[in-house]
Amino acid sequence: MTDRRPGVPSGLTMAWSRPVGWVLDHVVYRTTVKGRENVPTGGPVIFAGNHISFLDGPVMFGASPRPMHILVKQEMFKGFLGQVLTASGQLPVDRRGDRTALQRCKEVLDAGRCVGILPEGTRGSGAAADINGGVAWLALNSGAPVVPVAILGTRTGAEHLDSVPRPGRRFHVSFGNALTLARRAGESGRASMDRAALEIRAALAGHVQDSIQLSGQPLPFADARQDLTAVAGTPADDH
Template structure:
């Protein structure tokens, strides 16, 4: 049975909500917008600091996007908004979410993933393999992306910053994860792609930090407290 493909209607309105938050409520500088392909499938992968990362990045991507979001976020009023926005719920092992994400990519649209899997320091030192699997299966380019400023040292991962805070989102050059011929077998290809994706994201974070006075938080309270994950 084919997975239900999220409707394009959700991102058509919800990205304007995200844009309002990014541009009006907070002062978000956006770099590298042209690195997001104007047409066709693309996977935006971003480091993860705090609660507002999702709506901010969703709002500044120059196209509609469907983000993979952990089921724990899909409750209450926020969950209702996310579902109406046709974001993709990640539950359990995430197989259904990945199937939906692949369907979106095959339709020629954009998927967003926070591959660290949880809000924290945003250093991308460890990433999960879902985005790499999507890249291998779809052939879609991956756009490594950095977000900085949404959480500062000592702040909760659930912080809703005061209006006017300065943020930065920087889209890097797209990367196509095509395993070389000597890498054979599904698992080997997956591991190869996951390593390349993680390295591309780490390099993008490092390059961004070299060109801004904004800094990543020095603490990682979610991991230190052994808390649960929130986004895939």
């Protein structure tokens, strides 16, 4: 029987959300998926994807060979959308720092399930130039391997950070080699966290660049709001 702990969503949440993710990737959009064979077929896995669009989480969810529970900013858990996110097993997180969310993710991993994280935190160029430490904490404290995920095409060129891609666009999702991290003898907790974060960032950034070369799909500008408003000659609105 699958382990079910207080902070672990019911497995029934995946019964309907997985097909919806597939439809998003392969009916609404055209998603090329590479590297499924790199994803461990059993046990807990942390999927760490780059972040360029609000569609990145759903697209990663639909492309993955295994179901996952994705960390989503808590502001999204309102109204009808919040009900959908909860019913599909996604996990709210306060991006200013949320130990409770991380502990809940660890419970999900300890139950043998998978967690999806966009460790850059906010939408940008998607180059993984910097990531938050939560993914490193989870990797070290759960023992789960980290699979870097490159997501390309969900935002392109000078498109606004909040733009919605037109149906039929080609997306590219690539799952990289799994990375397993552990504390080293004599290494302090802080040193372990810093090293793990650097290794995860390097693996994700490198995989994104490799995927760009293989797919031919470049990353978008880091903050298209500034580029577009500069052309128009009006100040950018600060969301």
